[in-house]
Structures are given as C-alpha cells and as structure tokens.
Amino acid sequence: MNIGKSSSSKKIIILVVFVLIAVMGVVSFSYISAATKKAVSSGIEAYSAFNFNKPVGAFTDSQDATPPGQSKIADNISKVVLRVDGMSCSGCIYTIKSSLAGFKGVRGILVNLPSGQAEIYYDNGQIEDVKKIADAITAGGYPAKVTEVLSADQIRKERNLATARSLNYIASVGAWDISRDDFNIELEHAKNRYAQIYSDGIFASNQGKVLIDNLKAQIVSRLINEGIQIQEIGRAGFTVDTATVDAEFDKFLNQKGIELQNFKTDLEENGYAFDYFMKKFENRVLINKYLDEKILDSPTDKFEKQRRYTSWFNNAKLLAKVVYYDRELERLIQARAAGGGCSSGSSCRKEK
Structure with a gap:
C-alpha cells in the first residue's frame, strides 16, 4: 500500500471514512424492526464506524426473572433445545410462551430469534417426554423440533464455561468468538461521538444511562449479525487473500483522496487503532466478495437481490448457535426484544 501526505482536514476525512465504511461494497441491506428504525431516526445507530448491516438483531427473551441458568441448578432440572421456525419478534416469543403456559414443570423459557432456537x-420429574413441549409450540403456530436435551450436570458445565469465557468474550456465534475488547472499542467510540456532539455530561442523567444501555444492545446485535455472516461464509469454505484486501483498501484510499499516514492518525485520534480498523475492513471485504460471487452474482433487479440476501441470511441464522457469556448484555438484548415488533411491520400470524 502507498503512503502519502495529508492534504485534507482531519475532521472531514474521518467523517467521510465512517460514512464510507458504513456503506462500503456493492450490497449492504437493512432488515430492521420498527423499533430499530426509530432508534436510527434518533441518531443512536449513527455513531458506529462499522455499521455494515442491520438484519434482525440477536434477540432473546425469558419467562422468569431469574431463570435456572442464572441460579443454582437442582438435580431435577433439565434443558431441552428446540429448533423453532417462523419466529421474528417479541410477539412470536409471547405466543410460544403462551403455548407452554399450561405445562406443569416448565421453569424457564429462553428464545433466540436469530438462530431460531x-x-x-x-423439572424432569414432572415432564418426561420433551416431544410434548415441541408439539405444544407447533400447535401454537411455530413448527418446533427437539435438537438436544441437557441434564443438570451438563447445564452446570455449560454455565461454568460461560462464566470463564465472559472475562474475554461477550458471546459467540458457533466458532466465531466476539471479544470483549471489540465491544469496548465500539462502545467507547459511540460514547465519545455523543459527548462531542452534546456534552461530556450527557450520560450522567437517567436518560443518559438508558442511552448507554441502548447503545450496548445495538452494538452487541450488530457484532452478532456480523458473526452470523462470517460463520456461514466460513462453513462454505470461502476466503479472501491478503492481496485482495490490500487492493480493496488501496482503492478505498485512492477513490476518496485519503492518504494512509494521515488516515492512521485520524483513526487513532477518534478512538480506533488502525489494526482494529483493518480487521473490520477485512471482514467487510470477505462478506461483500462472498455475496457478490456466490449469492448475488446473477440478478440485476435490486428487489431480487434483496430477496436472495434475506433468504441467505435467514438460513444462516437458523444454522448459527448464539451463546451469550455476558449476562448483563444478554438482559439488555432481552429488554430490546420485548419492545420490538415483527420485522415485516405486520402482526404475527401463526402457521396452521
């Protein structure tokens, strides 16, 4: 890559960079709920340098204030994991929970919308046949199938692993770990941008604390959505080499008249290390190249491209296993899900 001298205002350069990275590539679709659109209009999502895509977020919900997974696990507690089709919003979660309302022995319900699980x-003393749970959810309009059953000891081991990994990671999507460092970088950048526009005290009020929680939930959802795509692309065995990434980065700098050394300085002054930026840039190049060559290679109509991307991403969500290690962030995601609506903008309709 060529190193040149700066000739532009740092503020202008960094603003241009953030806007360009947000829309970089041939295709970057937005699939967000009405609640998220409201957040965008209020400016909450505008302050992430890497807002690459906004498919439906990583939403979960729980039935109990303190589910078994967050308290001592008794020997009579088991967990069944089900694949559930047709879920898209908190209304779907409510229907699923209602389907199990009459079941004696149900101690907690966690629903993961992105993975469809x-x-x-x-209580395994009260419920012996877990297929009846799947049948009840299916009868409620969401076809369900048992994929795994865990004993109390297996649940404890799962929770102990989550506690240990939470020191360095906030979540994982399959084998794709989302580091706490990445989350902290994104959060600090978002907070700094707000402080620059409003004031240093913007987060001191109760409203400011709510804003921080909203930012955290949005950042986590975005990082998980990125992980879902990377995981699916990795499953397909698709890669890009260093030369391709370097060529795309040189093109990026040349098209915008931004010279490398000045660009590095501006990034660091705005809270982003150059290495971190390049890691995200490489992820974006990988995603765009895969979509262009494997998913969107033939259609020219934008609606057909959008349909293909939606189908691909939804399938990727179904195959992804999202695990949260940070319980506070998981609760924020739960609260965000509870306020959302169907991504299509219409009411939930059960499948009969």
Missing part, C-alpha cells in the same frame, strides 16, 4: 428449562 428455544431453550426450555424444566
């Missing part, structure tokens, strides 16, 4: 904690 539900985890049901139950």
